[in-house]
Amino acid sequence: MASSRTRRIFQAAIDVFSEYGFEKATMDEIAARAGVAKGTVYYHFKSKEDLFVFLVEEGTKLLHEQVLARIPADAKAEQRLRVVIRELLAFFRANRDFCIIILREAWGEEGRQREFRRMLVHFVHAIREIIDAGVASGELMVEAPDTVSWSIFGAVSNTALHYLFMDKEYDLLSLSPQLERSLIHGFVSPAL
Amino acid sequence: MASSRTRRIFQAAIDVFSEYGFEKATMDEIAARAGVAKGTVYYHFKSKEDLFVFLVEEGTKLLHEQVLARIPADAKAEQRLRVVIRELLAFFRANRDFCIIILREAWGEEGRQREFRRMLVHFVHAIREIIDAGVASGELMVEAPDTVSWSIFGAVSNTALHYLFMDKEYDLLSLSPQLERSLIHGFVSPAL
Amino acid sequence: MASSRTRRIFQAAIDVFSEYGFEKATMDEIAARAGVAKGTVYYHFKSKEDLFVFLVEEGTKLLHEQVLARIPADAKAEQRLRVVIRELLAFFRANRDFCIIILREAWGEEGRQREFRRMLVHFVHAIREIIDAGVASGELMVEAPDTVSWSIFGAVSNTALHYLFMDKEYDLLSLSPQLERSLIHGFVSPAL
Amino acid sequence: MASSRTRRIFQAAIDVFSEYGFEKATMDEIAARAGVAKGTVYYHFKSKEDLFVFLVEEGTKLLHEQVLARIPADAKAEQRLRVVIRELLAFFRANRDFCIIILREAWGEEGRQREFRRMLVHFVHAIREIIDAGVASGELMVEAPDTVSWSIFGAVSNTALHYLFMDKEYDLLSLSPQLERSLIHGFVSPAL
DNA sequence: CATGAATGAGGCTTCATTCAT
DNA sequence: CATGAATGAAGCCTCATTCAT
Structure with a gap:
């Protein structure tokens, strides 16, 4: 480059x-x-494919720099998860086009599609490590950390995608508090 | 047909x-x-497009019959949300190929892509109505019902997609309890 | 039929x-x-071609009945030419669609196109016979009867076609006096 | 080009x-x-259509250069009409294929067909202007200049087409004197 | 390094014709 | 006699890729 x-x-x-x-x-x-x-x-x-491969590599790097690298190493699990959600939304906002590409091209059996999934798997794995650590420390209670990791990623990315297609300029960061809260604490009224 | x-x-x-x-x-x-x-x-x-349009129509019908129509009208909100999650997973299992198509082709500005999004919006709206009812009855506590509805849908569908691509025959229904629990109640240890 | x-x-x-x-x-x-x-x-x-062949046959018959058969056998050459022009215009008016087909499909080397030309040749030959008779009787003075016959046919049919495409309902018969006069007598001012 | x-x-x-x-x-x-x-x-x-459009443009240009531009501006009307007829025949001879295309494709409602008619209308209009001038100067006597213009064009083009289909190499220019004479002066014997 | 004309495989679609009912 | 579902050859057009300059 x-x-x-x-x-x-x-x-x-x-x-x-x-x-x-x-x-x-x-x-x-x-x-x-x-x-x-x-x-x-x-x-x-x-080739065209080559251009696409470059995209994955570049994207992986960016995801690292702009999201994963910003997770505080020493904070509590909940806090770290909040940061992941917030930074992922920020990443979507900053790299709108790129994110659309990834999420659209990740599901299929073509070479580049597997490549994209590998990238997602890598990212979700980072979420999973946070959860594992939280569970180990007794902070979190998660039976199926893998499932939960994917569902966090899916919730954030799909929601972001939806709002972006409704309004190109939608401020995704405003979704962060709501997503953090509902994903981490659920939404059944505590009273019940 | x-x-x-x-x-x-x-x-x-x-x-x-x-x-x-x-x-x-x-x-x-x-x-x-x-x-x-x-x-x-x-x-x-x-035309090829026509074949695709048919797919949307057929899919919308199936989604209605196999998911939305099965939500108990008189149950509590939490129970109804659990059913949605469970039946959505069952739907993914029963209509694997169709679901892959939808989730892959929903994001874009082509006519068929908007059509698919319209279908998703319709479905998510049904989730939202359950949440609204739950909030009205004091059963749930949700600040941003729209965001939460999309995040439920995103969590379930993305997770399902991931497992399906890992293993075509994966029994998606086994994910249901985990997703129900983590989405509705969150996963921070109650103790903390 | x-x-x-x-x-x-x-x-x-x-x-x-x-x-x-x-x-x-x-x-x-x-x-x-x-x-x-x-x-x-x-x-x-x-076959499609067969349908077309029928058209030629039917058209030839009609042209005979509606134009050629109406030429008075015993009139003077000029009078007979005037009738040809008038009846040809009437034929165009009465069989608009058919005439468009003929004139459009007559020029080419396909079987049906030769067929159509044969039909035109036949018609133009009838004009030529009138001219020949007129020349024989000293009534007309024509050096190249063949050329003149075609030019009469071309003048009438092209003009008719033009007016029909300008206005489907144009009354072609109103063109008759003008065409008769200018074709038979020319239009250089007699004075000069 | x-x-x-x-x-x-x-x-x-x-x-x-x-x-x-x-x-x-x-x-x-x-x-x-x-x-x-x-x-x-x-x-x-x-596209195929585009190729055809080019044809019209190119043809219009040629018709201008090879026919219209050669009409002497200061000659008498009759002389100018003779030149039009002669040069049109020369044009047919020099651009045989092109002319066949035009005359075959001019009658219809498709875009390209209207385009071709527009071209013919333009050409016939030039004939009409000569006639108008001749009438104004008293040289010609024409009741319906429009009809006469079309009939000149139709006579020349149809006759040319006929001879070309009879014999590809037919020397169209040899038709010129006959067509000039019969169209301008008519062919009734002056004696009568 | 950069260009853009040229290529040809391959995709979507149309439509005359056939044939079993 | 009449039907209309089925066929497949053939046409238009796109586009990733190459290569001579």
């Missing part, structure tokens, strides 16, 4: 993939939005 | 769409799996 | 052919407009 | 269209005759 030419093409690709999906996106459109000739795209990326 | 021929083609379409996604699925493959000539597919459905 | 069924289909064919042209017309549309099943069309006419 | 490749394809298109007509012509055949791959045709012209 050295040259700025490469980056311009890459950004155009994210743009186009998120708008059309992998199959319907065309290399012509990507080249046009990047403002380069089609041959140039092929000079920097060997 | 009268003739059995029509149904055969429709089933083949679900099959192929779930395996390849809308864009990559080919009418040739659908015809081959249905065991008819390509022209026959077009005799029964006027 | 016995049964009324056959006639209904034939009329529908003229309708559709004149609207779409031979190639773009479909047997489905013809069947639909005739109010019969597609198989029925094939029961009465062996 | 810059590159020679583009021109080769265009020529092949005229060739094929004139031989088969718009509907029956295939892009495969055009590509084959141009000696390029099918994709190449689409690289230069975005």
Whole structure:
């Protein structure tokens, strides 16, 4: 990702993939939005698939930097989970197009789709470790940590996706308190 | 959906769409799996898009019959939410391919994608009504019923999807107790 | 052309052919407009081409009855030419769709196109005979009777076509005096 | 129409269209005759229709250059009409295929057909202006200049078409004196 | 490094025709 | 006689990829 030419093409690709999906996106459109000739795209990326693979790698890196790396190592489990939820929403807001791509292209048996799932699995695994630690310390009570980890991820990502498609500019961060509360504490009235 | 021929083609379409996604699925493959000539597919459905539209309609009907219609009208909110979760999982198990299609093709701006979202919105709205009733009766305590409804749906569907892609035959119903518990009551140890 | 069924289909064919042209017309549309099943069309006419051949035959007959047969055998050449022009315009008015088909499909090397040209040649030959007779009697002075015959036919038919496409209901007969005069006498001011 | 490749394809298109007509012509055949791959045709012209539109534009230009621009501005009306007839025949001879296409595809309601008619209307209008001028100067005596203009055009074009289909190599220019004379002066014997 | 013309495999769709009922 | 479901050849068009400049 050295040259700025490469980056311009890459950004155009994210743009186009998120708008059309992998199959319907065309290399012509990507080249046009990047403002380069089609041959140039092929000079920097060997194929359409390759462009997509790059996306996964880049995304994994970003997810690390912008979400996982920000989880406080020494806080309590609940607090760490709250941070995950909040930062994941922030990540969605900051990388809208990219997130749409991932969540749309993760379910299937094509090579790139497995790649995307691997990335999600990796992320969910991080959630799981927080939960495991919380359980070990007696702070949390979770029978099926794997299921719970996926359901947290699913709840946050699907909800975010829904609001983004309702309104491109929706401030996802405002959902954070509600999601944190309902996911961690549930919503049955304590009184009952 | 009268003739059995029509149904055969429709089933083949679900099959192929779930395996390849809308864009990559080919009418040739659908015809081959249905065991008819390509022209026959077009005799029964006027286009690829049309086949997809049928899918939405059929799916909406199934979702109604197999999930929404089974929610007990007079039970308590918590109980009704548990049923929704359980039946949704059962629905995923019974209509694996169809569900994969929906969740994959729901996010985008194409006509069929909006159609799918409309269907999801409809379903989530049903969850929301249960929550509203529970809040009205004091049984539940929910600040943001919309967000919570989407997060329930997202949690269940994403988790189901994940397990299905890990193992086609995974018994999704076994996830039900865990999801019911963690979603409704949260998972912070009561002790703390 | 016995049964009324056959006639209904034939009329529908003229309708559709004149609207779409031979190639773009479909047997489905013809069947639909005739109010019969597609198989029925094939029961009465062996193929699309066959339907077209019928058209030529039928048209030739009509042209005979409605134009050629009305030329007074014993009148002077000029008078007979005037009748030809007038009756040809009347024929266009009465068989609008059919005439459009003929003039559109006459120029090409396909079998049916040669057939149509044969029909035109036959008609133009009738004009030529009038001219020849007029020349023989000293009434007319024509160096190239063949060329003149075609140019009369071309002038009348093209002009008619133009007005019909400007206005479906245009009264073609009103063109008759003008065409008769200008074709037979020319239009250079006699004074000069 | 810059590159020679583009021109080769265009020529092949005229060739094929004139031989088969718009509907029956295939892009495969055009590509084959141009000696390029099918994709190449689409690289230069975005659709079959587009190729046809080009034809109209190109043809309109040629008609201007080769016919209309050659009409002497200061000659007498009769002389100018003679030139129109002569140059139109020359145009038919020089652009045989193109002319066949135009006259065959001008009558119908499709977009391209209206386009072709527009072109003819433009041309006939030029004839009409000559006639109008001749009438104004007292040189001609024409009651219905519009009808006469169309009939001149129809006479020349239909006659030319007929001879071309009889003999591809027929020397159309030899028809000019006959057509000029019979159209302008009529053919009733002056003696009578 | 960059270009963009050229390619051809492959996809969607149409439609004349057949044939079992 | 009549039907309409079924067929498959054939047409239009797209687009990832290559390559000579």
